[in-house]
Amino acid sequence: MQPLPFPRPTSINGALAGLSLAVLLASLGTSIANVALPTLAEAFAAPFQQVQWVVLAYLLAITTLIVGVGRLADLSGRRRLLLGGIALFTLASALGAAAPALAPLVAIRAVQGLGAAVMMALGLAFVGDILPKDKTGSAMGLLGTMSAMGTALGPSLGGGLISAFGWPAIFLVNLPLGVVAFVLCYRHLPAIAAKAESGHPAFDHAGMVLLALTLAAYALAMTMGGGRFGPLNLALLAAALVGAGLFVMVERRTASPLIRLTLFGEAGLRTGFATSALVATVIMTTLVVGPFYLSRTLGLGPAMVGLAMTAGPLVAALTGMPAGRLVDRVGTHRASLAGLGAMITGTAALAVIPSNLGLLGYIAPLVMVTAGYALFQTANNTGIMSQGGSEQRGVISALLNLSRNLGLISGASVMGAVFALAWAGTDMAQATPDAVATGMRTTFAVAAIVIVAALALTVGWKRAD
Incomplete structure (x- = not known):
């Protein structure tokens, strides 16, 4: 095992626990708020078009600020900024629970999104600082698991908290977790000197x-x-x-x-960012199309739809750490190809699966898609974060997260449009079960083509290299 060229953490397990909690909180911040929108609309007597900004403000803050956060961390030091991000997220959570009206709550959510942007960008960046290269795959798998757990836990945890204690509880639950994450990161993460460029503007x-x-x-x-x-x-x-x-x-x-454009001249980084966006587009397809197929075609009630929709994040959470160990064993390129291959198989199956196979016919290919995604994401994250110098690790991690977010945003719009065009309707309430099934199959056929494009980019990069 090669020595680390920087200060060792006081406890690697403690440092990873702190980073894991930070990533979990950032992911939970999105999914737990979605389930609260109907309750917030009633509490503040506001239409859905206004209430949805509780989610959009958080996502927009992450998307727009994450690259700046990554660059600032490279210039000023990652540990200090990460601790500030955790503190800001936790404080915003406390203020969110006490928000007297919708407008202040939306503003607070934007501030909370800034804290989440810090945690998302620097969670990955710190892995290269505290672990040797041959162990980073397992750590990336752990952080991927925590991110998936946040997504999976959000709807059920949020629903339970709202039913028992009211909507402020979805913010208050962050307080003890945020304090623990802050303490762990404060105690165990090493302080690494930033390498700012002397004689040039700091930011x-x-x-x-x-x-x-x-x-x-x-x-x-x-x-x-x-x-x-x-x-x-x-x-x-x-x-x-x-x-x-x-x-x-x-x-x-x-x-x-802010971003050295020469980064995009490196084939490995360019390919990694592009494939991350493409794969995220397909993952969003499962979230956009899945509920309509499950409810309209298979006739499932809301509770069963919600339970079925947790299958994807749950599989990603369970396969994250084994995926990390596999990446350490076989390397990032082979693991990426295997993950993309599994996703192609799963999306192709969803494109042809007959609806008379019921819920199992949908869940089985979905499991293959999400397991492949967990493996690809772990391998791709590991490969990207191993490139570039330590002084650029923050901005590279931020760009990686940005590519994923842009893929999710694009997937919701583009794949939603493909789905609507495929069943040739405008009012979902009037859609027949067969029409929705046709739309689902067509959309996943397009998704399979998207993953094939990601596979071609990955193979092409390796050949060129």
Whole structure:
């Protein structure tokens, strides 16, 4: 085992426990709020279009700020910023529970999203700081497991807390976990000196603002309009394209850029980011299409639909750590190919499975898709985080998380549109079971093609390398 070229943590297990809790909290922050939207609408006497900003504000904050957070960590030190992010997330959780109206709650959720962006970006970045290279796969698998657990636990935990104690409980539950995560990270994570570039600006404020506005415009273009891509969506998408062009121009002329564009010249990083986005698009397909197929075609009630929908995150949680050990054993490239192969098999099966096979006919391929995703994500995260120097690890981790978020956002919009076009309807309440089944199969056929594209990129990169 090669020696670590940086201070050792006082306890590797303690450090990993702190990072795991941070990742769990960031993931839980999204899924636990979704189930609370009907209750919040009633509590604040607000329509769904307003209440949904409780979720959107959190996601937008993560998406727009995560790269800036990663760069700031590389310049100022990761440990200090991570502790600040955990403290901010925990404080925002306490304030959220006491929010007197919807508008303050949305603002607090944006602040909570900033804390989550810190935890998501630096959770992965710290793995390379505290473990040797031949052990990073297992640690990435652990963090992937905790992320999946947060997603899986959110709906059931949130529902139970709301039923027993009311909606503030979904925020109060973060307080003890946040305190424990802070204490563990404070005690066990090493303080690693930042390598700021002397003589240059410490932080690219212009690039940060441009990137945040660009990503916000894109995210809003993909999420607003209730599934219909109208003039406002087109205007936002055009603004995002203009913003992206201006951002590239600024970064090329800045002495200390937010993102060194030369990073995208490295084939391994470029391929890893692209495949991460493509795979996330397909994972979102299971969340967008699944509920309609389960309820409209298979005739399941809300409770059974919710239970069936937890199968995917649960499988990802159970396979995360074994996937990490497999990555350490066979290497990132082989594990990535195996994961993508399993996803192709599962999505292809969903594209042809007859509806008369019932729930089992849907769950069995879904298990293959999510198990393949857990293996691919662990391998891809490990491979990406092994590239680039330690001084860029924060921004690389942030870009990895950003690529995943953009894939999820794009998947919700694009795959939702494919689903709607495939069953040729506008009102889901009027959709027949056969029409929804046709839409589901068509959408997963497109999803299989997307994963084939990710596989081709992965194979092509290795051959070129």
